[in-house]
Amino acid sequence: MKKDLRIVFMGTPDFAVATLKTLVDDNYNIVCVITAPDKPAGRGRKLKESAVKQYAKSIGLKILQPTNLKSETFINELESLKANLQIVVAFRMLPKVVWQMPKYGTFNLHASLLPNYRGAAPINWAIINGETKTGVSTFFIDEKIDTGAMILQQEAKILPNETAGELHNKLMQIGSNLVIETVKSIEQGKVKTIPQPENTAIKTANKLNKDNCFINWNNSQSNIYNMIRGLNPYPAAWCLIKNNDEELNVKIFNIEKCIEEHDFEIGKIISTKTEVKVAVNKGFIILKEIKMPGKRKMDVKSLLNGYHFDINAKML
Numbered sequence: 001m002k003k004d005l006r007i008v009f010m011g012t013p014d015f016a017v018a019t020l021k022t023l024v025d026d027n028y029n030i031v032c033v034i035t036a037p038d039k040p041a042g043r044g045r046k047l048k049e050s051a052v053k054q055y056a057k058s059i060g061l062k063i064l065q066p067t068n069l070k071s072e073t074f075i076n077e078l079e080s081l082k083a084n085l086q087i088v089v090a091f092r093m094l095p096k097v098v099w100q101m102p103k104y105g106t107f108n109l110h111a112s113l114l115p116n117y118r119g120a121a122p123i124n125w126a127i128i129n130g131e132t133k134t135g136v137s138t139f140f141i142d143e144k145i146d147t148g149a150m151i152l153q154q155e156a157k158i159l160p161n162e163t164a165g166e167l168h169n170k171l172m173q174i175g176s177n178l179v180i181e182t183v184k185s186i187e188q189g190k191v192k193t194i195p196q197p198e199n200t201a202i203k204t205a206n207k208l209n210k211d212n213c214f215i216n217w218n219n220s221q222s223n224i225y226n227m228i229r230g231l232n233p234y235p236a237a238w239c240l241i242k243n244n245d246e247e248l249n250v251k252i253f254n255i256e257k258c259i260e261e262h263d264f265e266i267g268k269i270i271s272t273k274t275e276v277k278v279a280v281n282k283g284f285i286i287l288k289e290i291k292m293p294g295k296r297k298m299d300v301k302s303l304l305n306g307y308h309f310d311i312n313a314k315m316l
Contacts (some may be wrong), residue, residue, distance in 0.1 A: 003104065003187050008083040010277070012050045015172050016089035019109060020055060020174040023087070027184065031081045032062045034091070064069040070095050074305045085186060087179060089143065099141040104186050106141045109179050112205065113137060115196040118146035121207035123171060124164050127230030129203065130222065133157055134167070136175040138182040142191060149193035151185070154178050163232040164255075208235055214254065215239040217267040217315050221280045225257050228285075236291070240316040243309055247316070248305055253297060254288035267315040276300050278315050 039050035085105035112122035236251040264279035
């Protein structure tokens with residue numbers, strides 16, 4: 001016998017919208033959407049609604065935006081919804097009182113093949129580390145982060161030149177389908193779980209910060225290439241350019257590899273009228289897209305129309 005599901009959906013960014021839309025399109029009963037509070041954004045610091053809120057509003061779903069997930073007011077409101085299943089996609093860590101509330105549990109969609117790449121940035125780190133495959137997993141939430149019993153997984157290839165943005169979009173679609181499969185198995189009473197294996201070789205997906213997004217030009221060409229594409233388009237790999245007397249903080253996006261023996265100092269910038277390349281171990285990184293301080297992201301040919309690299313220019 002099918003279960004009569006009353007679903008609370010929790011999520012914030014675009015990645016979560018695809019899943020919510022798929023659930024709505026499949027006529028599941030979404031009794032409420034819980035998302036992050038509106039945040040000031042841009043130069044005007046106007047309040048910006050999350051992607052999930054914008055979509056939920058557009059189709060008239062009930063929305064809650066708690067600042068404190070343990071507050072009595074929020075807990076009471078959540079209980080009053082009488083939900084029996086909660087689905088979490090790219091939200092925040094839930095207190096036990098929240099995740100244990102529904103009869104059929106609370107499950108999460110995570111953008112990796114668990115137990116590898118638990119944490120905040122699984123898509124980025126899979127590319128940065130040079131993986132050739134990743135995937136998505138659904139699992140029931142427990143006390144720790146991304147450690148609960150696994151329900152389903154789906155693999156996906158990582159292409160040699162794929163960026164984090166492209167992989168994000170691919171996993172977003174695969175993930176929304178996996179959530180539907182998971183809901184159907186819960187609905188039909190056929191859900192099976194397996195505990196996540198624990199071992200010391202598990203790779204993590206730590207939060208990205210300024211330090212771990214800084215390019216070390218002494219690394220291997222492959223490592224630099226993987227890092228830059230693994231941080232494109234967000235938050236973007238960065239470095240310092242020394243040009244004449246200036247030290248500029250720049251972000252680098254699209255690049256190409258060129259394997260070639262050379263005698264240049266590591267980090268040296270070689271520029272022509274149409275090309276900028278950086279000397280690295282056993283070759284060059286050719287810059288295709290860059291963001292200079294105070295400017296928009298632009299292709300390198302456009303940059304070279306109005307910017308000149310000195311003969312001694314280098315990446316620090």
